[in-house]
Amino acid sequence: MNWIPIKRITKLGLTNFWRNRWLSLASTLVMTLTLLIISTFVVMTLVINKTTDRIKSKMDITVYFKDTATTEEIANLQQQLASRADVSEVKYISKEEALGIWQEQQKNQRIKELVSSTENPLPRSLAIKSTNPSELNNINDYLSTDDFSLIIHKISYEENKAIIDKLLAITSFVKKIGWLFSSLFIIVSVLVILNTIRLAIFTRKDEIEIMRLVGASDKFIKVPFVVEGSLYGVIASVLALVLMVIGIYVVIAPLVTQYLGAGVTENLKSFFTSHIFYIILIQFLVGIVIGIGCSMFSIRKYLKV
Secondary structure, eight states: OOOOOHHHHHHHHHHHHHHTHHHHHHHHHHHHHHHHHHHHHHHHHHHHHHHHHHHHHHOOEEEEEOTTOOHHHHHHHHHHHHTSTTEEEEEEEOHHHHHHHHHHHOOOHHHHTTSOSSSOOOOOEEEEEESSGGGHHHHHHHHTSGGGTTTEEEETHHHHHHHHHHHHHHHHHHHHHHHHHHHHHHHHHHHHHHHHHHHHHHHTHHHHHHHHHTTOOHHHHHHHHHHHHHHHHHHHHHHHHHHHHHIIIIIIHHHHHHHHOHHHHHHHHHHHHHTHHHHHHHHHHHHHHHHHHHHHHHHHHHOOO
16 A cells, blocks of 8 residues: 555645635635534524523422312312323412412502402412423323313313423424525535535646656645635535524524523523534535545546546
């Protein structure tokens, strides 16, 4: 196996990149957009999935009782629920406790005054936590039977389930749009880089012929084009990361703070920081694979050495 002078080959690759700098710039910019879209899609998916899991972990079922339900009937149901393997906690909330929660959560003073200790229409309830969020549906089915229809006024599970279903629908939509745009820009990147490498080969046709005549090996002729292709991926990865950081900290963070509060912004920044390694890894892998893959394809198709 012949030793390949890495330094000279790398220099030739850099020379090729600079010699076709306008085509190289176009290829790098398209690759940057591709990596930026893929990274944004990955971050959005991770954020939505984490938000969904967090809401699921905090989900519970609240059972609201009719005023005609007796204390004994409520106590019996509480005991039955507590004995279930899929229930971790059952808390009874009296009308007085419900009033305290109402006054604490309600910010509008006029609305707050509509409910008082003398006129308290708030129902008694049971707050039920499950051992696993996936078991909530079984608990809801149990409570929805005709055995408890005379004492139960309302079960909150359907409202919580609707929120989860909406988040799952948003996640599915984001994934479909993300895959669509990622695939589209990957195809565009591949076509642009293929044509860039092909033009580089054609413009260096005479030089390559001379190199062959003086005894240059196939690897010495081919590898600089691979180096050129990998440069597209490396530079595009760096640019995409810089643009993403600027986008999150300069553009997105102020908007989130304005509309959702500083706490949400800090969570967003913390989430991005904790996953920055995976984002960089994905960007570099995708960028280098596309760049080197296109170079290898162009070399095999257009460079007959």
